[in-house]
Amino acid sequence: MPIYEIRSLKHSYAGKTVLAIEHLTVQPASILGLIGPNGSGKSTLLRLLGLIESPTQGKILFNGRLAEPFSDEARYLITMLPQEPFLMKRNVFSNVSYGLKLRGNGRDIVDKANKALFQVGLNSKDFARRPWYALSGGETQRVALAARLALKPKVLILDEPTASVDAASAHLIQRASLRARQELGTTLIIASHDWQWLYEICDEVLHLFRGKILGRGRKTIIFGPWQKLGMGIWGKILSDNQHLRVPPPPNPEAAAVIDDLSVSEDSTAIAGEGIVLSGTVSRLNLERKTGQLFATILVGDLPLTVALPPQQENEHDIFPGKPIFVSYRPDQIKWF
Amino acid sequence: MFSRWSHFIAYHRIAMDFILEGFFQAFTLLLSGNAETYSAIWSTVKVSSYSIGCSLLMGIPLGFCLGYFNFMGKKSLRTIVDTLMALPTVFIGLLVYALLTHRGPLGNFGLLFSLPGIAIGQTILAMPIIIGLTATAVESMDQKLRITIMSLGANRRQLFLSSLWECRHGILAGAIAAYGRVMTEVGISMMVGGNIKWHTRTITTAIALETNKGQFGMGVALGLVLLAIAFCVNVTISFLRQRY
Numbered sequence: 076m077p078i079y080e081i082r083s084l085k086h087s088y089a090g091k092t093v094l095a096i097e098h099l100t101v102q103p104a105s106i107l108g109l110i111g112p113n114g115s116g117k118s119t120l121l122r123l124l125g126l127i128e129s130p131t132q133g134k135i136l137f138n139g140r141l142a143e144p145f146s147d148e149a150r151y152l153i154t155m156l157p158q159e160p161f162l163m164k165r166n167v168f169s170n171v172s173y174g175l176k177l178r179g180n181g182r183d184i185v186d187k188a189n190k191a192l193f194q195v196g197l198n199s200k201d202f203a204r205r206p207w208y209a210l211s212g213g214e215t216q217r218v219a220l221a222a223r224l225a226l227k228p229k230v231l232i233l234d235e236p237t238a239s240v241d242a243a244s245a246h247l248i249q250r251a252s253l254r255a256r257q258e259l260g261t262t263l264i265i266a267s268h269d270w271q272w273l274y275e276i277c278d279e280v281l282h283l284f285r286g287k288i289l290g291r292g293r294k295t296i297i298f299g300p301w302q303k304l305g306m307g308i309w310g311k312i313l314s315d316n317q318h319l320r321v322p323p324p325p326n327p328e329a330a331a332v333i334d335d336l337s338v339s340e341d342s343t344a345i346a347g348e349g350i351v352l353s354g355t356v357s358r359l360n361l362e363r364k365t366g367q368l369f370a371t372i373l374v375g376d377l378p379l380t381v382a383l384p385p386q387q388e389n390e391h392d393i394f395p396g397k398p399i400f401v402s403y404r405p406d407q408i409k410w411f
Numbered sequence: 412m413f414s415r416w417s418h419f420i421a422y423h424r425i426a427m428d429f430i431l432e433g434f435f436q437a438f439t440l441l442l443s444g445n446a447e448t449y450s451a452i453w454s455t456v457k458v459s460s461y462s463i464g465c466s467l468l469m470g471i472p473l474g475f476c477l478g479y480f481n482f483m484g485k486k487s488l489r490t491i492v493d494t495l496m497a498l499p500t501v502f503i504g505l506l507v508y509a510l511l512t513h514r515g516p517l518g519n520f521g522l523l524f525s526l527p528g529i530a531i532g533q534t535i536l537a538m539p540i541i542i543g544l545t546a547t548a549v550e551s552m553d554q555k556l557r558i559t560i561m562s563l564g565a566n567r568r569q570l571f572l573s574s575l576w577e578c579r580h581g582i583l584a585g586a587i588a589a590y591g592r593v594m595t596e597v598g599i600s601m602m603v604g605g606n607i608k609w610h611t612r613t614i615t616t617a618i619a620l621e622t623n624k625g626q627f628g629m630g631v632a633l634g635l636v637l638l639a640i641a642f643c644v645n646v647t648i649s650f651l652r653q654r655y
Contacts, residue, residue, distance in 0.1 A: 127561050145566055155562040161555035163577055174563030222563060232562075 076139055078103040078230065078262050079124060084133035086119055086286075094119045094286040096133075101262060103229075108273035109266040111283035112298060117266040118158060118234050120283065124264055125155035125232045151178055154223045155232040159239065160216040167192070167210070168203040171222045178226065191225035192218070194254065196247040213244030220248055224255055231255055233265045237272075245269075249276075271360055271371075278364065284330050289411045293362070293369060295336060295380050299328040313375025317352050325410050332409040336381045338372065338393075342400040349404035354379065356397045372401050436628020437635050448629065450609050451617040452636050458526045458600075458613060459593045462533030466589055470538045471582060474545025475575060478552075489546065495539035500532075504602030507532040511603065524605040529613070532599035537589035544588060548581025549574070579655070583648055590644060594637060 077100035086094040094116040101107050101124075109117045122128050123135060126142055126149035134141055137148045154174070162170045171188040175181065189199040195217035202210075202218070210218060216236065223231060233252060237245035253276060255261040267273055273280050274293055282289040282296060289296065297311070301324045304310045310320040321331055339345045342353070354374035361368055368383045370393055379401055383393065393399070440448045477488065509515050511523040511531070522528040552574060560573045575582070597615045604611030606620060614633045621629040 122558070125558075125562055127558055144561065149561075150564040150566060153562075154564070155558065157555050157558045157562070159555060161553060161559050163556070163559065163573075177560075177569055178564040219559075226564065 076103075077101055078138060080136040080139070082134045082136070084123070084130045084135065086123060086128075087131045092131075092286060094123070094130075096120070096288060099281075099288070101264065102278070103262055104256065104260040105278040106256060106263040106265065106276055108270075108277035108280040109264070109283055110268075110270050110273060110280060111266075111289070114285075115283040116286040117283055119286075121155060121232050121234045121264065121266055124230075125149075125153055127155065152229040153232070154226055154228040154230070156216075156220055156223055156234065156236055158234040160212065160219045162207040162210070162215055162218060164207055166203070166207065167197075167205050167218050168199070170207065170218055171225055174222055174226050180226070187225050188221075191221040194224050194251045195221045196251075197221065213240040216240050217244060217247060217251075220251060224251060227259055228255075228261055230262045230264065233263065233267075235267055236265065237267065237269060271358070274360060274362055274369070284411050287411070289330065290332060293380060293382065295333045297331045297333065297377065299324065299326075299330065301327050301329070301331075311377075313352075313377055315375040317375055319352065319374070319377065320350055320405060321408055322405050330411045332411065333379070333403050333407070334409070335404060335407050336379055337402045338370065338381050338383070339400050339402075340398075345400060345402040349402045349407075351400050351402045353398065353400050356393055356395050356399055358395055359393065370399075372399055374401060430627070430631070433627035433631030434635075437632030440629060440632045441636070445632075447608070448617075448632055448636075451612050451614050451633060454526060454610075454612060455594065455614040455637075456640070458529045458533065458604075459590065461527070461530035462537055462593050463586070463590050465530070465534045466537035466541045466593075467586060469534075470541030470585075470589075471545050471575070473538075474542040474582075474585075475549050475571070477542060478546035478549030479574070489543075492539050492543045492546070496543050498536060498539065500536060500596040500598030501602065502598075503532050503535050504599040507535065507599065507603045523603065524607060524611055526604070526611060529600050529604040529611060532603045533593045533596065536596060536599060537593050540589040540592060541582075541585050544585025545578075545582050548578040548585065551581065552578050580652060583652065587645065587648060591641065594640065 079099070079101040081096050081099040084094065084096045085092055109120065111117050123130055126144050126146065129143055136142065140148070142148045163173065165173070168188055171191055172184050175184050175187055189203070192199045192202060197214065197217055202214070216239070220236065231252065236248050236252065240248065249272065252263060252265070256263050265273060265277070279291060280293070281291055282294055297319070301309050301311060301321065304318055304320065307323065308320055309323050310318050313319055324331065337345050342351050345351060352374045354372040356370050357373045357378065358371040359368060360371070370381050370383055372379045372381060381401065477485070477492065507528065508523065510517045511520070511528050512518055513523070522531065556574060556577055557570070560570050565573060595615060597619055600606070600611070600613045600616045601619070604613065604616065606612050606616040614637050618630045618633050621633070
C-alpha cells in the first residue's frame with residue numbers, strides 16, 4: 076500500500092489554483108524528488124503532504140486513510156523542514172528537544188537530542204546551550220534538521236534543504252537525511268533545485284510546472300520565454316548565437332520537454348536526426364539505481380541532459396570539457 | 412534691559428526653590444511613612460493591578476485572535492481597535508460614570524466612587540492597547556513559525572500557546588505601554604473615583620489636588636513614587652526578557 080495517495084487534488088490561494096494533481100502515489104521508504112522552477116507548486120505540494128494545510132479540493136490519503144492537519148498521522152509520523160531555516164527563540168537544545176516534548180516523547184530526551192545533533196555534524200557540548208541567534212545559516216538549518224531527525228519520523232519532507240547553506244553544511248544535511256532512510260526506513264520527499272543530487276538519490280523524480288506534474292524521471296525541460304526567429308520559426312537565441320529552433324509554442328512562456336537527444340563527436344553522424352547544436356560536456360552523472368550514465372552538455376548557457384548508452388560512453392570517450400554535438404527533433408518536442 | 416534680566420533670574424530662583432523644597436518634603440513624607448501619601452500609593456497600586464490584570468486576561472486572547480485569524484471585517488475591526496488605543500481618559504471617565512451612576516444601567520452595583528469602579532474605567536483604557544499591540548506582535552510573527560510548530564507535532568492548543576510564547580516580547584511591550592497609560596491617567600480616577608481622601612485618591616489625582624493647593628512637597632513625593640514604580644516595573648520586565 077502506498078504511504079501517500081493523492082486523488083483529484085486542487086489547491087487554491089485567493090481563488091487562483093496553484094496546484095492540480097489528478098493522481099499521485101508515494102511508496103513507503105522511497106525517496107521522491109520534486110523539481111521545478113520557482114512558483115511551480117513544489118512548496119505547496121510539500122505543505123499539503125506535510126499536512127500543514129488541507130487541499131481546497133480532493134483527498135490526500137496517508138496509509139490508506141484520509142489525512143488532515145492536526146491528525147495523529149500529522150502529529151506523530153510526518154515532519155517537514157521548511158525552505159528557510161527557522162528556529163524558535165530558544166537555545167539549540169530546546170529547539171531540538173521541542174518536538175519530542177510536544178509529542179510526549181519525554182524519555183531520554185537529552186540522549187535523543189544529542190544524537191540528532193551528532194547526526195547533522197554538531198557537537199552537543201559546543202552547541203546545545205547556544206542561543207538561536209548565535210548560529211550561522213548552515214548551523215541553523217542543521218539544528219532545524221536535527222529537531223526533525225530526533226522525532227524518528229516515518230516521513231521526512233525537505234523543502235530546498237540545501238538552498239541557503241554552504242557546501243559542507245549541504246553535504247552533512249544530505250548525508251543525515253539519507254541515513255534516516257537507511258536506518259529508520261523513513262520516506263523522504265525532497266524539493267530541490269539541485270537536480271543532479273535528486274537524480275542520484277531518488278527512486279522517482281517529478282517535474283512540476285505551473286502547479287501540474289509535467290513528467291517523471293530525467294528530462295530536459297527548457298522554459299520560456301520563446302521568441303519568433305522569423306518565417307514562423309520560434310526558438311531561443313543562445314549565448315553563443317546558436318539558434319534553438321522549436322515549433323510554435325502554445326504560448327511564449329510555455330515549457331518544452333525534449334526527450335530524445337542524441338550526441339556525437341561528428342555532427343554529420345547525427346545530422347539526419349534533426350537540428351544539430353554544438354556544445355561542451357560539463358558534467359557526467361551516474362544514476363545509482365539504474366547504473367545509467369548521464370551527460371550534461373552546455374550549449375551556449377543552456378544545459379541539456381542526455382542519457383548515454385553504455386557503448387557510447389566508451390566509443391566516444393566522453394569527459395567534461397569535451398566539445399560535442401547534440402541533436403534533437405523539433406517535431407518530438409512536447410509543450411506544457 | 413538689566414532690570415528685565417534680574418527679574419528673570421529672580422523668578423527662576425523662586426521656581427527652583429519650590430522644586431527643591433518639594434524634593435526635600437518628598438523625602439520627609441516618604442521616610443516618615445506619611446499615612447495620606449501611602450494611602451494614595453496603595454490605592455494606585457491596587458487599582459492599576461486590577462485593571463492591568465483584567466486587561467491582560469481579556470486582551471491577550473482577543474489580540475491573538477485579531478492578529479492570527481483572517482475573517483471578514485478584520486481590517487475594520489483593526490481600525491476600531493487602533494482608534495480606541497487613543498481614547499481620551501476623560502471620555503472613558505464620563506462613559507463609566509454614566510454607567511455606574513445610580514441612574515445608570517450598572518448603578519445597582521454601587522461601584523461609583525470606588526476603586527473597582529476606577530479599575531473598570533482603566534480596563535477600558537488599557538484593553539485596546541493590549542489587544543492592538545498583541546495583534547501587531549502576532550501579525551509580525553514569522554509565518555514559518557506556524558509551519559515549524561505544526562511540523563514538530565503540535566496540536567491546536569500547543570500551536571496557540573507556542574505562538575503566544577514566541578511573540579512574548581511584543582506582548583510584553585504592549586503590557587508596559589498599557590501599564591504606563593493606566594498608572595498616569597487622571598481623568599478616570601478623578602471622575603469615577605471622585606478623589607476621596609483615604610478611599611479613592613490615587614497618586615495622579617493627589618498630585619493634581621496638592622498642586623492646586625500649593626503643596627508641592629506632597630505632589631513631588633507622589634511623582635517620585637510614580638517614577639519609582641515605573642522604574643521597578645521596567646527593571647523587572649527587562650530582567651524577565653533577558654531570562655526568557
